[in-house]
Amino acid sequence: MTDARPERRTQAERRSETRRRVLDAATALVAAHGSRAASLAAVGEAAGYSRGIVNHHFGSKARLLTELIEHTQQFEVPTDAPTGLGRLSQFVEAYLNGMHDRPARSQAFLKLWAESAGAELSLAPLFAERDAWFRDFLVEQLRQGLDDGSIGKHVDPHFAAVTLIGQLRGTAMMLFSTARDVPVAEFSADVARSVARSLAAPHS
Missing domain, CATH: 1.10.10.60 (Homeodomain-like)
Incomplete structure (x- = not known):
């Protein structure tokens, strides 16, 4: 037996x-x-x-x-687009589309991030490492686009990375608060297209 x-x-x-x-x-x-x-x-x-x-x-x-900040700052990174700009656009869409069901992880991360700027300043240094990592990640994606010619030479990757983080987090915050009526999938695709247009090389 x-x-x-x-x-x-x-x-x-x-x-x-x-x-x-x-x-x-x-x-x-x-x-x-x-x-x-x-x-x-x-x-x-x-x-x-x-x-x-x-x-x-x-x-x-x-x-x-x-x-907890590291635990809640998790997202998928698409890698199948042939250009740096394409992969970055896919990432933007996937990041925002992840807010579709308003997951607790995303909501917790955004609350911690918002608190770090005011209500709970002790959180600010805890975000420093993760924000540096996120900026480096986006800078690398932008540089790949610059190298393959899909992103315009007018783009400074360091400035653009900061702008993208602000845009992504601010938009995500809206989706959790006063923009709950917005269809997330359609909106995410539209934002990704807008980002692509602003970064694209003239011939792209």
């Missing part, structure tokens, strides 16, 4: 699941109520753990929020 007992999970698997559940619980709390609701005790309770477990895995609320 075969032993049908389930395999025991490894310590690494249990640790990974605990961290995932804590980050998911923190995401939901921040999406609904902002960062001040995400105390270690509240997050632990929402995740089904004690404050001690959360403290063991993250050490402090600041560390938890640092990892």
Whole structure:
């Protein structure tokens, strides 16, 4: 007779699941109520753990929020377009189209970002690394377009990257607030076309 007992999970698997559940619980709390609701005790309770477990895995609320920012700043990067401009346009459309169902991750990220500029200034340094990464990512996409000639020489990749981040996040914020009536898929495609027109080389 075969032993049908389930395999025991490894310590690494249990640790990974605990961290995932804590980050998911923190995401939901921040999406609904902002960062001040995400105390270690509240997050632990929402995740089904004690404050001690959360403290063991993250050490402090600041560390938890640092990892939460990274956890919520996730997006797919399309790679099938033949030009740098095409891939960047695809990314813009995919980024905004990800707001279609108003996911908790996106809402939590945008709330944290908005708080970092005013209500919760302690978040500002936590965003510095992630914003630098995002800017570098966009600069690289823009440079690829400049190299293959699909993006015009008038475009400064560093300035354009900052403009794109502001446009994407500001637009996403609108989709979560006063523009909930906008059809996201059609709107995302329209924004992507607008971005492509503004960056395109004259012959593109």
